[in-house]
Amino acid sequence: MKINRIYALFLRYFFYFRHSLDRMSDAFYWPTMDLLLWGLTSVYFRQYLPKGSAVVLMIVSGIVFWLLVWRGQYEITVNLLEELWNRNLVNLFVSPLTLWEWAAAVLLVGLIKGIVSFVFASLVAFLLYKVNLFTYSFSFLPLVGLLIINGWWVGFLVAGVIFRYGTKFQTLAWTGVTILSPFSAIYYPLSILPLWAQKVAALIPTSYLFEAGREVISTGVLDWQKVLTSLILSFIYLILSLIWLKKSFDYILAKKGLVKVF
């Protein structure tokens, strides 16, 4: 891997971000709207709950944390789509750039934008609801890292599908990760899911993280067992998704060539 080539792509996506209102709104507008809508809803429900209930904090932290997963996936898949829409994919891969360098670049972009979005959303949450997520910074740190990694493996999974089947599956670029959301227990405890859904959730690494996050808020203690289980599952999925991505890339090179991926 060559750092200069990763940096080249980072620059390419950064330049694009500067010019794109779509990307600006994805980074700032939608998180603000989500926080307004769901935050105010939880403020309303708080009136009917016992005093001291942390419902606002739990909902708002759910929104902010889910943003990390979504952002991790989104940057991989939408940046791939950008190359297809621009018919620039061939220009990239006729250079010495490797697939792994491309992957590293979109991870880097996703990481930076994820952190920017996280900090921005946390500030908005603080300004709107006096919810300070940084109070739990040490306990939340491993959760934040693992949530981003979960976005990556979904991103690579979807990128593999787009490489293979082209833009007819482009809607997955925005929505792919949402398939995990009902099983991730973002806003509610796992126990309220039906039994079959709980079994599915046991295979989804994000479910452990959101459960652990709520426990931190209610007890102040981080359940490392949940973090470890999530870590193991996340890395297994990440490795599998990378294998799928590489296989899809090689498949398309062998079957019809990158020129015909659109």
Added chain:
Amino acid sequence: MGFLGPNGAGKTTTIQMLLGVLTPTSGEIFYFGKEFQSSREKILENVNFSSTYTNLPWELTVKENLTYLSYLYQIKNRRQRIEKIVKIFRLEKLLNQQLQELSSGQLTRVNLAKALINFPKILLLDEPTASLDPEAASYIRHFLLKQRQQFKVSIIFTSHNMAEVEEVCDRVIFINHGKIIDDDTPQNLARKIETCHVELNVADGLKRTIEFCREQKINYKLEGRYIIVDLKEKEIPQFLQTLMEKGVSYDQIAIDKPTLEDYFLLTAKKTYENQ
């Protein structure tokens, strides 16, 4: 080197394989004595490409595109290189414009600037002058020839403009259905077409000329007082002498020697007939 063939011949497929964006089903590709797949990164640092079927990012400005590409190809003295390439392709006034604001001719110039940003030793160009006006196309052709001579760049060039191929290429490979049909200089390929077109403006004796052509089974075409006769180059002197002996007089003569375009048309026609 010109790479010619009718539509569907396999030109683009071959170029894609040469660039590593399509895996060959069999065979190996070697550049500079090294096998392509095992030395891909090293090789592609010295190869570049421009085509009408790819674009650079539309939302980025010319300068932003050249900047990120200069990092992608690990160019030393980036700033000087970009300045030089901008000057060569007359892009000074376009630097801060987004690609989506440029005309197709301006875009072609940017694509060529991209293709030369890494001082490639091998340059693959797929119809590089397709959207340029004649003046700009001529400028680009001369620039490519200069690059070839000055920096010893090998250029693989596809175009549907045969005059352009004759001007730029010293070797032409003609392919069809993925197979090499011919491989020679443009001049030698043109020479394979033996028939020349001799065009005479007959002042006196048009009837006698037609009769003579019929007797000798020579193909001809009439356009007013003009007669266009298909002859092998070596037959022309004898043909003209016979007309003189028959008292035919003409006040204009033009001899069109076969060109690469004639060769292309004939070979393409033959291959279609054999299908």
